[in-house]
Amino acid sequence: MEQQEAITVxxxxDLVRPHQVHRRAYADPEVFQLEMERIFGRMWIYLAHESQLRKPGAFFRTRLAGTEVLVTRHTDGEVYVLHNRCPHRGARMCMVDRGNSRLLNCPYHAWSFRPDGTLSTVPHKQSYPESFDMEAPENQMQRVRNVESYRGFIFATLNETPVPLTEQLGEMTDIIDNLLARAPEGEVEISESYFTLEYKGNWKLHLENAADIFHPTFVHSSSVGAAKRAPQNASRLDSDQTRTMLEANGFGIDQWEGIRLNGLPNGHSYMSNFYSKGVLVDQTEDPVMTEYKKRMVAAYGEEKAADILSVDRFNNIIYPNMILNAQHQQMRITIPLAHDRTLIRVQCFRLKGAPDEMFERAIRFLSTLASPASMIFSDDVEMLERCQAGLDRDDTPWLDFSRGLDIDRTDETGSVSGVASEMPMRVQFKAWVEMMTQEVA
Known part of the structure; x- marks a missing residue:
């Protein structure tokens, strides 16, 4: 069989034009493998939060560049990222998403390893030859060398010579800082419960959808209609939160032209918030918000507390795998599985020192926006899967990303902003091309 030539720089x-992208960027398995090597293998990728690893022996299972890894806390207090395979015969070590164990045990031949990946014991050691060395590198679980944390958010990279983490994050450190500042005690922790969803589509589709302000009017029309027909303030369960969230997706010209989009270097982007009614906004008559603001003022003073709470950004995309909403205590993580399969992990944060009701509202927000039962997310997944089904065909090779092309502008920081624009997608593909064609020493 004739071997296909490798994809060149x-x-x-050639797959990306100023206003168009070729379908191969989504539908070609070879392109996907290059993405795992050159984007998810070279960039800093978010893996876990330190609140998930409070005690020695704690571990969390996730993926890095197509490789399943365990993020662990060792007895020395350090965080390690280990390939989830036994060096003995290659067996997959851990099958659960998280836990706490003094030792990591291989289910095949019972080799056991410490949380830093070093070999602890092997059964029937006398049967091994004299040359067998318990401390030999080949007998330890493989470590990811470069692991860094920014304010509790743990990132790792397979790149041997990465840029500093803060350089890749750029201005997006602001939204992580703002999330922590919203906690009166200056600390957040991830809820133990979260949703994991999988859709049959490319990973880039999810990030594009999160930055797209045009689709809600059409895709979410059924839930918007139901919310508009429902009586106001009829639900004591959630203080009308769910109804106002669904209704907020009824975008019109005012929303299309009034929501500011910001694109930043390295593929990052964010938009101004469009939730403007109900308990999701700063209402003076809301007793929960009143108590929360009281605690914030006690912690920071009136002026600083007001500055912290004035940050009102939505879907902060930290490219290539993270979406953060600080004021709603939400995070979504994009985990590519194949060119046409993507896993989404949806989590929410507890603000330490804030009223418990703030966390309850965060859970309600998570459930309404992105749970398996969400009317919003199920609409989105249907569209993403329809897109992939079309992209897997070759009858229309080019996708159009031209909306807003002539009205986008660049400000003094180099950021690009636009209204009713597909600018965030163009920003993402600019970073995509840079990473996919970058030479590595």
Whole structure:
């Protein structure tokens, strides 16, 4: 069988035009493998939060560049990222998402490893030859060398010579800082419960959808209609939160032209918030918000507390795998599985020192926006899967991303902003091409 030629740097560049992207960027398994190597293998990728690893022996299972890894806390207090395979015969070590164990045990031949990946014991050691060395590198679980944390958010990279983490994050450190500042005690922790959802589509589709302000009017029309027909303030369960969230997706010209979009270097982007009614906004008559603001003022003073709470951004996309909403205590993580399969992990944070009702509202927000039962997310997944089904065909090779092309502008920081624009998608693909064609020493 004739071997297909490898994709070249020029091939990658030819897939992206100023206002168009070729379907191969989504539908070609070879392109996907290059993404795992050159984007998810070279960039800093968010893996876990330190609140998930409070005690020695704690571990969390996730993926890095197509490889399943365990993020662990060792007895020395350090965080390690280990390939989830036994060096003995290659067996997958851990099958659960998280837990706490003094030792990591291989289910095949019972080799056991410490949380830093070093070999602890092997059964019937006398049967091994004299040359067998318990401390030999080949007998330890493979570590990811470069692991860094920014304010409790743990990132790792397979890149041997990465740029500093803060350089990749750029201005997006502001939204992580703001999330922590919203806690009166200056600390957040991830809820133990979270949703994991999988859709049949490319990973980039999810990030594009999160930055798209045009689709809610059409995709979410059924839930918007139901919310508009429902009586106001009829639900004591959630203080009308769910109804106002669904209704907020009824975008019109005012929303299309009034929501500011910001695109930043390295593929990052965010938009101004469009939730403007109900308990999701700062209402003076809301007793929960009144108590929360009281605690914030006690912690920071009136002026600083007001500055912290004035940050009102939505869907902060930290490219390539993280979406953060600080004021709603939400986070979504994009985990590519194949060119046409993507896992989404949806989590929410507890603000330490804030009223418990703030956390309850965060859970309600998570359930309404992105749970398996969410009317909003189920609509989105249907569209993402329809897109992938179309992209897997070759009858229409080019996708159009031209909306807003002539009205986007660049400000003094180099950021790009636009209204009713597909600018965030163009920003993402600019970073995509840069990473996919970058030479590595």
């Amino acid at each position: 020029d091939d990658i560049r």
